[in-house]
Amino acid sequence: xxxxxxxxxxxxxxxxxxxxxxxxxxxxxxxxxxxxxxxxxxxxxxxxxxxxxxxxxxxxxxxxxxxxxxxxxxxxxxxxxxxxxxxxxxxxxxxxxxxxxxxxxxxxxxxxxxxxxxxxxxxxxxxxxxxxxxxxxxxxxxxxxxxxxxxxxxxxxxxxxxxxxxxxxxxxxxxxxxxxxxxxxxxxxxxxxxxxxxxxxxxxxxxxxxxxxxxxxxxxxxxxxxxxxxxxxxxxxxxxxxxxxxxxxxxxxxxxxxxxxxxxxxxxxxxxxxxxxxxxxxxxxxxxxxxxxxxxxxxxxxxxxxxxxxxxxxxxxxxxxxxxxxxxxxxxxxxxxxxxxxxxxxxxxxxxxxxxxxxxxxxxxxxxxxxxxxxxxxxxxxxxxxxxxxxxxxxxxxxxxxxxxxxxxxxxxxxxxxxxxxxxxxxxxxxxxxxxxxxxxxxxxxxxxxxxxxxxxxxxxxxxxxxxxxxxxxxxxxxxxxxxxxxxxxxxxxxxxxxxxxxxxxxxxxxxxxxxxxxxxxxxxxxxxxxxxx
Ligand SMILES: Cc1cc2nc3c(=O)[nH]c(=O)nc-3n(C[C@H](O)[C@H](O)[C@H](O)COP(=O)(O)OP(=O)(O)OC[C@H]3O[C@@H](n4cnc5c(N)ncnc54)[C@H](O)[C@@H]3O)c2cc1C
Numbered sequence: 001x002x003x004x005x006x007x008x009x010x011x012x013x014x015x016x017x018x019x020x021x022x023x024x025x026x027x028x029x030x031x032x033x034x035x036x037x038x039x040x041x042x043x044x045x046x047x048x049x050x051x052x053x054x055x056x057x058x059x060x061x062x063x064x065x066x067x068x069x070x071x072x073x074x075x076x077x078x079x080x081x082x083x084x085x086x087x088x089x090x091x092x093x094x095x096x097x098x099x100x101x102x103x104x105x106x107x108x109x110x111x112x113x114x115x116x117x118x119x120x121x122x123x124x125x126x127x128x129x130x131x132x133x134x135x136x137x138x139x140x141x142x143x144x145x146x147x148x149x150x151x152x153x154x155x156x157x158x159x160x161x162x163x164x165x166x167x168x169x170x171x172x173x174x175x176x177x178x179x180x181x182x183x184x185x186x187x188x189x190x191x192x193x194x195x196x197x198x199x200x201x202x203x204x205x206x207x208x209x210x211x212x213x214x215x216x217x218x219x220x221x222x223x224x225x226x227x228x229x230x231x232x233x234x235x236x237x238x239x240x241x242x243x244x245x246x247x248x249x250x251x252x253x254x255x256x257x258x259x260x261x262x263x264x265x266x267x268x269x270x271x272x273x274x275x276x277x278x279x280x281x282x283x284x285x286x287x288x289x290x291x292x293x294x295x296x297x298x299x300x301x302x303x304x305x306x307x308x309x310x311x312x313x314x315x316x317x318x319x320x321x322x323x324x325x326x327x328x329x330x331x332x333x334x335x336x337x338x339x340x341x342x343x344x345x346x347x348x349x350x351x352x353x354x355x356x357x358x359x360x361x362x363x364x365x366x367x368x369x370x371x372x373x374x375x376x377x378x379x380x381x382x383x384x385x386x387x388x389x390x391x392x393x394x395x396x397x398x399x400x401x402x403x404x405x406x407x408x409x410x411x412x413x414x415x416x417x418x419x420x421x422x423x424x425x426x427x428x429x430x431x432x433x434x435x436x437x438x439x440x441x442x443x444x445x446x447x448x449x450x451x452x453x454x455x456x457x458x459x460x461x462x463x464x465x466x467x468x469x470x471x472x473x474x475x476x477x478x479x480x481x482x483x484x485x486x487x488x489x490x491x492x493x494x495x496x497x498x499x500x501x502x503x504x505x506x507x508x509x510x511x512x513x514x515x516x517x518x519x520x521x522x523x524x525x526x527x528x529x530x531x532x533x534x
Contacts, residue, residue: 001403002168006032006138007382009158009170011145012178012199014043015367016347016374018128019090020176020336021137022097023375029382032170033132034143034160040129042192044180044348047232049120051368052361053087053107060084066106067362070267071355072497073513074212076533079352082334083362083369090368098127106266107361117303143168145198146409146473148175148206148343151398155206155342159402165466167406169399173382174342176374177202181326181348183216185478187425187432188322190222190232199349200484201477203330208340209519211351213328213481214488217358217498218273218437220265221287224320228310233287233319234301235262242288244316251279266360270437270498273321277437286316321437325363327354327498328516336374342381346374352533356497409469418457420471426454427478435485440502444490451486455479483525484518491527492516 008024010017013035021033036042052067054060063084068075091108095101100123102111110120132139142163149157149169157172182197183189200210221233241261243251250258255275257264264272279285289302289312297306297313305312329351336344347367354362434447458479463469494508495501514529 001399001406002162002166003399004032004140004168004170006030006170006172007386008032008174008176008378009034009172010176010178011158011202012043012176012180012347012349013039013129013139013141014045014178014180014347015048015124015128015364016180016349016371017176017178018125018132019093019368019371020178020344020346020375020378021132022128022135023372024379025135025137027376027379029379031137032140032172033137034140034145034170036142036144036194038141039132039139040125042194043125044183044191044195045364045367046121046125046192047119047190048364049110049124050104050361051087051091051101051107051109051364052359053091053365054084055103055107057103058106063087063106066267067353067359068355070357070359070497071353072357072507073509074215074355074496074515074532076352076355078334078533079332082373083353083366086369086373087365090365090372093372094368097131099124107365114299115303117300117307119304144470144473145179145202147405148202149398149402150206150340153341155340156398159405161466161470167402169402171395171398173385174344174378176336176378177330177338177343177345177349178347178371178374179349181329182481183323183325185428185431185481186216186323186436187428188222188224188230188320190219190230190322190324196474197326197477197481199345200326200329201480203338203349204480204518204520206340206343207520208330208338208343209517210330210484211328211515211517212356212488213326213484213518214492214516215327215354215356215497215499216323216435216485217269217325217327218277218321219269219324220272220276220321221319222322224318225310226318228308230322232322232324235265236301237261237265238289238292238296238302240289240291240293242291242316243319244286244288245279246283251275251285269324269360270357270500273437273498274500276319276321280320284318285320287319288316290314290316325358327351327356327358332370332374334373335377336370337377342385344374344378344381346370356499410463418461420461420468420475423454423458423461423475424471424478427451427475427482430454431478431482431485435482435489438500438502439489441490444486447486448483448490451479451482455483480525484527487525487527488516488518491529
């Protein structure tokens with residue numbers, strides 16, 4: 001078994017992870033960062049570009065109002081205020097790191113030449129990874145964390161497998177969870193394939209509660225052509241764009257957003273996604289860009305589509321809503337602390353800011369603000385804690401315990417030959433069908449029944465190879481999360497923000513100004529509700 005030791009371990013190399021690493025390193029800590037792939041790659045950050053932050057035309061008051069309006073009463077107010085107050089400084093920090101930010105709309109966006117078809121998020125992440133490479137932060141790509149190491153009520157590191165199959169035990173005084181969200185657990189999603197909610201599952205298995213995981217945000221428009229990979233169709237949309245159904249009817253007109261689709265995409269994603277989901281139950285829905293003049297195809301984002309072999313300029317193409325973002329996650333306070341001593345959280349894995357729906361652009365701001373805060377707090381914690389009691393390698397007792405656990409992971413010899421890939425596809429289809437934009441009692445119960453039968457098949461998956469072991473872990477994580485989403489949705493008898501119950505279409509403030517708390521007790525998922533923080 002590979003054994004490593006550090007002051008601070010950061011799990012995840014998206015924006016939240018990288019900024020926390022740079023902050024802790026600046027404070028003189030030994031920092032180790034791990035990610036599933038090459039550092040910075042396979043992150044949702046690489047797709048994103050817009051930060052909602054107060055600027056010369058959008059005040060902190062505007063930001064507060066818009067965030068709370070989207071969150072529909074479920075936001076954790078202290079966290080929102082921390083986000084808003086620290087946003088401008090976080091933008092300054094990003095500029096200091098060499099990110100070309102320009103003021104735009106409700107905040108800032110990553111700037112690059114207008115005719116460049118490179119995704120701005122790729123420029124963002126590459127610039128930051130370059131900065132990391134010139135720092136003392138140790139980078140360990142290709143490590144998949146399976147468990148947090150918890151001893152005597154505090155986090156002491158993490159355990160995982162390297163891509164070559166070698167088990168790896170990392171002892172660390174503090175740990176930052178920056179594992180992103182879980183969008184790829186749905187068949188239709190615009191996330192990176194590997195964003196499967198590992199962080200939520202890691203937290204639950206370490207006896208930490210997670211909150212409001214039934215609130216998932218859908219993005220109305222992703223490419224849904226069968227032979228092309230699903231990807232988000234980013235704004236700004238040209239004014240000539242048409243959204244049509246099979247009969248050629250203009251759906252933007254029907255939705256009343258023909259004139260302001262770009263504003264609607266920032267502020268009304270839930271309404272648009274539900275409408276699109278319903279429309280696509282009646283038949284296919286298409287974007288038609290054939291009326292867009294040639295010169296507009298030289299600029300982003302159309303020049304990105306123009307690079308594809310698909311004739312976007314010549315014929316309408318299928319679109320669909322898709323899962324985009326998870327509002328729920330692990331609880332943190334204004335210092336980025338979770339309720340488990342030594343464990344901090346930042347980015348999409350964390351819960352509290354967005355409430356029942358996220359204002360567009362607030363996710364990157366959250367990563368930037370809370371990445372820096374978590375890096376700072378985790379560094380302070382490690383410093384205080386390490387005072388005299390630091391060990392250079394994992395203790396013998398710890399090692400032996402984890403060696404036994406490794407045997408448990410690899411030993412399974414009997415089982416069915418259900419292919420993990422088919423089971424994962426089954427789970428993703430189930431998520432889309434039963435826990436999608438529109439939910440109701442009957443279908444949620446049916447979803448839970450179907451999930452129970454897939455769970456039995458997952459238990460019997462034979463981990464003959466390492467690949468199977470990784471896949472099996474994915475299956476277990478996805479099934480756990482899906483169970484939480486279905487059960488939590490069944491209990492919430494109202495509609496709010498991104499959450500829509502067809503059988504309870506109204507927001508019910510009298511009974512449901514509550515956050516949902518999920519935790520594992522002896523391996524069983526328990527769900528309770530508690531009044532919102534205000
Ligand atoms: C297409 C798209 C466009 C978007 N555009 C915007 C936008 O313009 N503005 C905005 O505010 N938001 C946007 N978002 C949302 C935003 O991109 C994400 O919420 C944010 O980037 C998440 O960053 P993160 O650092 O939390 O996680 P990520 O950037 O997703 O990184 C997660 C990291 O965790 C690692 N990881 C996960 N599990 C494990 C494990 N078990 N072991 C080891 N490593 C692990 C991954 O390998 C990865 O390195 C967009 C999202 C998408 C999908």
